[in-house]
Amino acid sequence: MDCMTKREVTEKEREIWEALTGDDFSPIYEEADRIRQREKGDEVFIRAIIEFSNCCRRRCRYCGINADQRQVRRYRMSSGEILETAKQAIDAGYRTIVLQSGEDERFTGNGGEELAKTVRSIKEYDEDVAVTLSCGELPYDTYRNLREAGADRYLLRHETADAELYEKLHPCGTLEERLRCLRDIKALGYETGSGFMTGLPGADAVTTAKDLLLLKELECDMAGIGPFIAHPDTELAGAENGSAEMTKRAVAFARLLLPEANLPVTTALGVLSPREREKAFSCGANVIMKKVTPDRYKKDYDIYPADLQRTDIKRDRRKIEEMLEEIGRIPV
Numbered sequence: 001m002d003c004m005t006k007r008e009v010t011e012k013e014r015e016i017w018e019a020l021t022g023d024d025f026s027p028i029y030e031e032a033d034r035i036r037q038r039e040k041g042d043e044v045f046i047r048a049i050i051e052f053s054n055c056c057r058r059r060c061r062y063c064g065i066n067a068d069q070r071q072v073r074r075y076r077m078s079s080g081e082i083l084e085t086a087k088q089a090i091d092a093g094y095r096t097i098v099l100q101s102g103e104d105e106r107f108t109g110n111g112g113e114e115l116a117k118t119v120r121s122i123k124e125y126d127e128d129v130a131v132t133l134s135c136g137e138l139p140y141d142t143y144r145n146l147r148e149a150g151a152d153r154y155l156l157r158h159e160t161a162d163a164e165l166y167e168k169l170h171p172c173g174t175l176e177e178r179l180r181c182l183r184d185i186k187a188l189g190y191e192t193g194s195g196f197m198t199g200l201p202g203a204d205a206v207t208t209a210k211d212l213l214l215l216k217e218l219e220c221d222m223a224g225i226g227p228f229i230a231h232p233d234t235e236l237a238g239a240e241n242g243s244a245e246m247t248k249r250a251v252a253f254a255r256l257l258l259p260e261a262n263l264p265v266t267t268a269l270g271v272l273s274p275r276e277r278e279k280a281f282s283c284g285a286n287v288i289m290k291k292v293t294p295d296r297y298k299k300d301y302d303i304y305p306a307d308l309q310r311t312d313i314k315r316d317r318r319k320i321e322e323m324l325e326e327i328g329r330i331p332v
């Protein structure tokens with residue numbers, strides 16, 4: 001009860017907090033699964049992620065590739081390499097390409113000119129493929145230019161709805177600025193994705209309740225919810241990881257609050273436990289992301305520690321399709 005006395009908690013937050021920490025969560029899991037079935041059917045969207053640059057100007061304290069991490073081998077994929085990887089993913093059956101990077105002005109400076117060229121070239125290869133960007137905070141005009149180049153969706157997780165905690169963990173930014181970006185993205189007609197980490201040091205179940213209500217307030221079309229995983233080279237080394245159970249509970253609640261949203265089982269949940277990742281599909285999730293980043297770069301996109309296998313774009317997709325079919329879902 002301690003966390004309830006330290007700060008103001010609304011009735012709605014209290015209701016969610018109590019549900020999230022209750023002993024028997026199974027009725028909420030069942031309700032989330034029913035809503036998922038009603039709104040999204042049995043299809044699960046498999047998205048391909050290309051991590052095209054690990055250069056980043058920001059210093060998020062939990063991140064293994066933040067600008068202070070001197071041991072990181074920095075890379076940028078060339079436009080040709082990004083396009084070649086995207087083509088391989090499209091040819092393997094992926095219908096969404098997610099282009100993800102640190103905040104790297106080489107791609108997003110100058111109105112996002114460089115990145116816009118890449119978006120256009122993917123659309124020229126297959127105009128029906130959706131392009132999702134996840135490249136951080138940008139000026140309104142840059143978001144607009146990228147949208148005009150053909151980008152369909154933008155992912156920018158708010159990470160925590162607690163403004164004080166946000167600023168502790170993100171010395172380069174404020175929650176207010178983050179929300180400005182998310183509102184710009186929404187206003188420009190992108191399908192808008194936010195999301196957050198469960199179990200961040202300094203957060204609790206009230207924070208998670210606030211995070212969930214913020215997703216609702218932003219009217220997110222997508223929401224990525226994953227556990228915090230401590231990176232050994234950051235100042236949060238040794239901190240306790242978030243829990244798989246709280247992550248699944250938060251995903252289920254997100255399904256209740258945002259019935260039509262696309263909710264991925266996040267890669268970070270799979271890092272904690274591949275079995276829990278599969279179970280999240282019965283808690284309201286309907287999307288899975290797969291890295292297709294070439295092997296020569298993949299291990300350097302080291303946001304949090306993960307056991308990475310060699311990439312074989314076709315085989316990896318087939319394995320996910322088989323896993324989904326085994327649990328009675330339809331891979332798309």
Ligand code: SF4
Pocket residue numbers: 056057058059060063064065066067101102103136303
């Ligand atoms: S979390 Fe993203 S923005 Fe923050 S330091 Fe890492 S790559 Fe950069």
